[in-house]
Amino acid sequence: MPRSPRSIPYNEAMSRFPGVDYMLIDSLFSEQELLVRATARKFVDERVIPIVRDCFRDARFPKELIPEIAQLGFLGANLEGYGCAGMSNVEYGLVMQEIERGDSGLRSFVSVQGGLVMYPIHAYGSQEQKDQWLPRMQSGQAIGCFGLTEPGFGSNPAGMQTRAKKDGDQWILNGEKTWITSGSLADVALVWARTDDGIRGFLVETGTPGFTISDIHGKLSMRVSVTSSLTFSDCRVPASAMLPGAQGLKAALSCLSQARFGIGWGVLGAAMDCYETARQYSIDRKQFDGRPIASHQLVQEKLAWMITEITKGQLLALHAGRIKGQGKIDAAHISMLKRNNVAMALECARLSRDLLGANGIMDEFPIMRHMCNLETVKTYEGTDHIHTLVIGERVTGVPAYK
């Protein structure tokens, strides 16, 4: 059995990162939530921060961290049973925050594994699929990826052209998925395809004849994450590969809601890291008569903007976590969380980069890496525009996508 964060004593989990808490938000967290955060924080400080710059430089995903991430209970952390840690949504959010403070690419790996592959198997899978995959996925022995986007259909997955045709007791898949996180790391791909009965999800194991994977190179963002294209050419899978409970695009979108919730929390970590780096730098860096740049009003204005927006983002994430735990959250709430917090984090990265002057472009500091990563986070899991339209539809009743 993996060791869940609950079994780790608090004093083992102290961190060097001071945290960002202007408005005493920590007082709103339970002791258990703070313990989980401290555990994730320590892991990121000790195991991620020391290697992440080189991983980003080398475009290398640190596979060697998977067993530890799994052992800490971070894979499928908010799912129950099958060895999963059964964390609350707020505990899960805090884990995402800390991991993304390390790097958005590592958080993407954890989000895809838990929110986009384990969650749909848990929610829509057969008992056999759950037994086969969930214990192995929570322990990091099996890795998953989620194939929804196609070369011609990103923001509008409803137009997908990948097809699955029934042939006796098999399905035959044809089509292409692209921009797939963890594609070539994966043992199994959850692939969404059009059938005569609407859009359905299929679990396709790597190595299945007709299923090929190629990695996308040349990314200036998410370099710590593996991103791949998946091609299906008369790829035959058994009838039992289909998720029986996932009917229509709404099932795929429900998985995205899980992952977007984690993103809304995760980007807080990237924003905090940028803010804290710039705050400290502005105190240390002297210009004009040996005075710290923090003594200038224009510098303080940027720091004041950042800490205010981070604080608002923390409260939004926390409230979203609480209402998710009460079963009251819906997709339009999560759109607001994802859209607001990603835009806020990206602006914090840009302002922090500015405050570091020339040093801001160096990978010795984490800011430019976060900024590049956040450009992806703004685009994936529903672009900023699409979430704007979701909110617009909620408040007007008028869809404006077309």
Ligand SMILES: Cc1cc2nc3c(=O)[nH]c(=O)nc-3n(C[C@H](O)[C@H](O)[C@H](O)COP(=O)(O)OP(=O)(O)OC[C@H]3O[C@@H](n4cnc5c(N)ncnc54)[C@H](O)[C@@H]3O)c2cc1C
């Ligand atoms: C590093 C990375 C990892 C990813 N991982 C995954 C993954 O694991 N699985 C997966 O399935 N996908 C993944 N994606 C794909 C991602 O979800 C898509 O890129 C995203 O949905 C946007 O699609 P697109 O890139 O085709 O952009 P497009 O849909 O072509 O959009 C381009 C621009 O047009 C705007 N636009 C489009 N339609 C409208 C509209 N109606 N109104 C206003 N503006 C509009 C968009 O907002 C955007 O600004 C990943 C992407 C990246 C970059």
